[in-house]
Amino acid sequence: MTMPVRILVVDDEQHIRNSLATWFREEGYDVSVAASGKDALAAVAREGTNILLVDIKMPGMDGLELQRRVRELAPDATIIIMTAYASVETAVEALKEGAYDYIVKPFDPEAVSRLVRKAAERYSLLAENRALRERIVGASPALITSGSPAMAKVMELVDQVAPTDTNVLITGESGTGKELVAHLVHAKSTRRFGPFVVENCGALAEGVLESELFGHERGAFTGAVGRHRGKIEMANEGTLFLDEIGDVPPKVQVDLLRVLQEHELKRVGGNEAIKVDFRLVTATHRDLEAEVAAGRFRDDFYFRINVFQIPLPPLRERAGDVPALAKHFLQQFANQMNRRISGFSPDAMAALVAYPWPGNVRELANAIERAVVLCRGDRIEANHFPFAGPPASANLSLAAVEEAHIRQILAACSHNVAQAARELDIDRVTLYNKMKKYGIERP
Amino acid sequence: MKTRLLALGDVPPRLAEAVLAGLPRPYTGGEVGRLEIALGRCYDRTRAQVDAACLIEQIPEPGPGWLLLGLTGVDLFMPALTYVFGISHLGGRRGIVSWFRLHPEETGPSAQTILIRRITTEVVHELGHSLGLVHCVVPECAMHRSLWPEGVDLKHPEYCPACLETLTSSL
Numbered sequence: 001m002t003m004p005v006r007i008l009v010v011d012d013e014q015h016i017r018n019s020l021a022t023w024f025r026e027e028g029y030d031v032s033v034a035a036s037g038k039d040a041l042a043a044v045a046r047e048g049t050n051i052l053l054v055d056i057k058m059p060g061m062d063g064l065e066l067q068r069r070v071r072e073l074a075p076d077a078t079i080i081i082m083t084a085y086a087s088v089e090t091a092v093e094a095l096k097e098g099a100y101d102y103i104v105k106p107f108d109p110e111a112v113s114r115l116v117r118k119a120a121e122r123y124s125l126l127a128e129n130r131a132l133r134e135r136i137v138g139a140s141p142a143l144i145t146s147g148s149p150a151m152a153k154v155m156e157l158v159d160q161v162a163p164t165d166t167n168v169l170i171t172g173e174s175g176t177g178k179e180l181v182a183h184l185v186h187a188k189s190t191r192r193f194g195p196f197v198v199e200n201c202g203a204l205a206e207g208v209l210e211s212e213l214f215g216h217e218r219g220a221f222t223g224a225v226g227r228h229r230g231k232i233e234m235a236n237e238g239t240l241f242l243d244e245i246g247d248v249p250p251k252v253q254v255d256l257l258r259v260l261q262e263h264e265l266k267r268v269g270g271n272e273a274i275k276v277d278f279r280l281v282t283a284t285h286r287d288l289e290a291e292v293a294a295g296r297f298r299d300d301f302y303f304r305i306n307v308f309q310i311p312l313p314p315l316r317e318r319a320g321d322v323p324a325l326a327k328h329f330l331q332q333f334a335n336q337m338n339r340r341i342s343g344f345s346p347d348a349m350a351a352l353v354a355y356p357w358p359g360n361v362r363e364l365a366n367a368i369e370r371a372v373v374l375c376r377g378d379r380i381e382a383n384h385f386p387f388a389g390p391p392a393s394a395n396l397s398l399a400a401v402e403e404a405h406i407r408q409i410l411a412a413c414s415h416n417v418a419q420a421a422r423e424l425d426i427d428r429v430t431l432y433n434k435m436k437k438y439g440i441e442r443p
Numbered sequence: 444m445k446t447r448l449l450a451l452g453d454v455p456p457r458l459a460e461a462v463l464a465g466l467p468r469p470y471t472g473g474e475v476g477r478l479e480i481a482l483g484r485c486y487d488r489t490r491a492q493v494d495a496a497c498l499i500e501q502i503p504e505p506g507p508g509w510l511l512l513g514l515t516g517v518d519l520f521m522p523a524l525t526y527v528f529g530i531s532h533l534g535g536r537r538g539i540v541s542w543f544r545l546h547p548e549e550t551g552p553s554a555q556t557i558l559i560r561r562i563t564t565e566v567v568h569e570l571g572h573s574l575g576l577v578h579c580v581v582p583e584c585a586m587h588r589s590l591w592p593e594g595v596d597l598k599h600p601e602y603c604p605a606c607l608e609t610l611t612s613s614l
Contacts, residue, residue, distance in 0.1 A: 019496055019521035025533050027588065028577035082523075106490075109524045110590040 004030040005120045006047055010040040010066065011055040011082065020053060024116065037061025044074050050123045051116065056083045056090050064094055071098060076126060078119045148321050148441065150313035154181065161308045162188035169305050170283040172312030175362030178283035179243060181310060185281055186239040194238030199231045202244030209252055211268050220269025232265055235278040245305065246286035246297065253301040260304050280305065315357040315364065319407050320441055322353050325361060329368035330380065341375055346412035347382040353411040354404045355387050403438040415442045444614060445508060446473035446570065451480050451515040451539070458559065459514055465563040467601035469611055470570065478502065478513065487520070495519040495530040498539055505536045510570055513539040528565050528589070531572040538569035545592050561592060564600040571602065575613060579606050
């Protein structure tokens with residue numbers, strides 16, 4: 001059930017406050033009133049108001065000042081200015097400062113109802129948009145973490161760079177969730193209400209990639225039967241995410257560099273310069289510095305896209321997150337396949353934690369999906385995994401084997417250190433010291 | 444739930460009776476009465492209208508099992524709004540409806556039929572508010588908000604199943 005839209009009527013005249021409150025309560029809105037700017041700010045802070053109807057002329061803090069203060073407190077709140085004929089000019093000033101609209105007293109019932117309905121619809125759309133984004137982030141398995149320092153660092157970098165317009169390069173092995181992080185950068189940016197446009201540059205031939213990115217005019221090449229807008233144009237006022245940027249051919253690198261410098265492009269086969277305003281986020285699993293050194297990637301383009309880099313750790317470097325991720329995928333696939341599976345056996349969980357996951361989160365998801373298919377009981381066993389058998393420790397150092405074994409036992413004991421210490425036949429202090437040494441944190 | 448329709452000022456006797464007779468479920472029976480009020484106290488000379496919020500305060504608290512609804516022919520306003528067809532205390536079992544702006548453009552016998560239907564629809568609307576109902580998105584439901592007289596004609600003088608369910612379950 002959706003929450004009712006919360007309206008706050010701010011007017012120093014009691015009869016205006018009360019009559020508007022009565023009117024909007026009948027509409028089903030959740031209405032509060034405030035007699036002054038000070039009371040209004042307290043109400044916004046307390047109730048999380050969605051729409052404010054603000055009288056522009058009030059003793060003390062006037063409507064304009066209140067609007068500025070509310071903007072700081074609740075940037076998403078919609079403000080409608082109420083004014084008398086004499087103060088329309090001030091209302092226009094309020095509009096310039098971001099008010100949604102203004103309305104002249106006394107209001108035509110139809111006009112005020114329509115205006116508030118539109119504002120409520122706008123609020124609902126914004127809330128829906130936000131909820132969808134939160135759902136995307138919430139459903140982003142690569143970002144699920146049990147508090148591993150490596151992922152905490154990633155999230156910190158995302159939070160730092162998202163509000164800026166800086167180009168971002170996301171690096172990491174395949175399957176580490178680069179696109180999800182790109183989406184997160186977009187979702188936390190000021191462009192979040194604009195489009196998020198994705199192009200996988202690794203999958204396309206040079207000519208096709210050019211046409212995909214820059215668009216083309218009718219007749220630009222055989223088969224170009226109509227005008228086509230490219231991904232860059234589609235990303236206007238939003239974010240363009242170019243995956244596998246390391247696979248972009250040199251000619252397209254030059255063209256992209258020009259767009260980044262001049263903020264305009266020409267479609268393939270066209271002469272018209274089209275203005276574009278977008279934020280570029282790129283990703284690669286390649287070592288671009290090595291590619292530049294080898295002459296396979298242009299250094300000027302590299303410097304342009306690598307203003308801020310977010311390196312994503314492979315799953316083996318955040319093995320502490322594996323249990324949480326595994327439980328997430330188990331729930332997801334069990335639901336999809338309508339299976340009642342309660343969890344993992346200690347052996348199965350230990351095997352998951354010990355496995356090095358060269359294919360990262362994507363491989364983990366595939367492994368759990370396969371296990372759910374194979375499972376006939378109410379819990380996943382170690383033999384449901386394709387890597388079942390002795391752990392792949394043949395080439396690991398003694399320390400790595402010790403770390404993997406400690407992680408395995410801890411996972412099997414649900415991270416109960418005392419119990420794990422007993423299993424390992426060492427005392428608790430020794431186990432704590434070894435956990436500290438290997439950077440193992442309890443979830 | 445019984446309804447007492449109160450004539451506020453000059454109200455044609457048959458009009459109130461016709462409205463009462465047209466009330467749908469769950470309003471089972473009622474009566475027409477009269478209430479002497481001080482209209483002048485709520486009259487705004489500048490606007491040449493009567494303040495509905497002031498007027499409703501002159502309607503007394505209804506007794507148990509009763510709803511009180513004032514009927515008037517004066518032009519009502521609320522301080523922030525240019526006009527209203529009616530007003531009620533949400534969930535307070537009191538309301539007012541004015542037919543001042545509900546007159547049809549037509550004349551003749553059909554005009555009276557249209558007017559009574561409009562008043563009945565708005566009375567059902569305000570009674571709904573007085574029992575706690577808010578506006579409904581169903582265009583034909585009496586609880587749909589109407590802002591002009593022709594809009595009232597699009598509604599039926601009764602509740603949609605959802606509003607009726609809400610109402611009957613709260614009684």
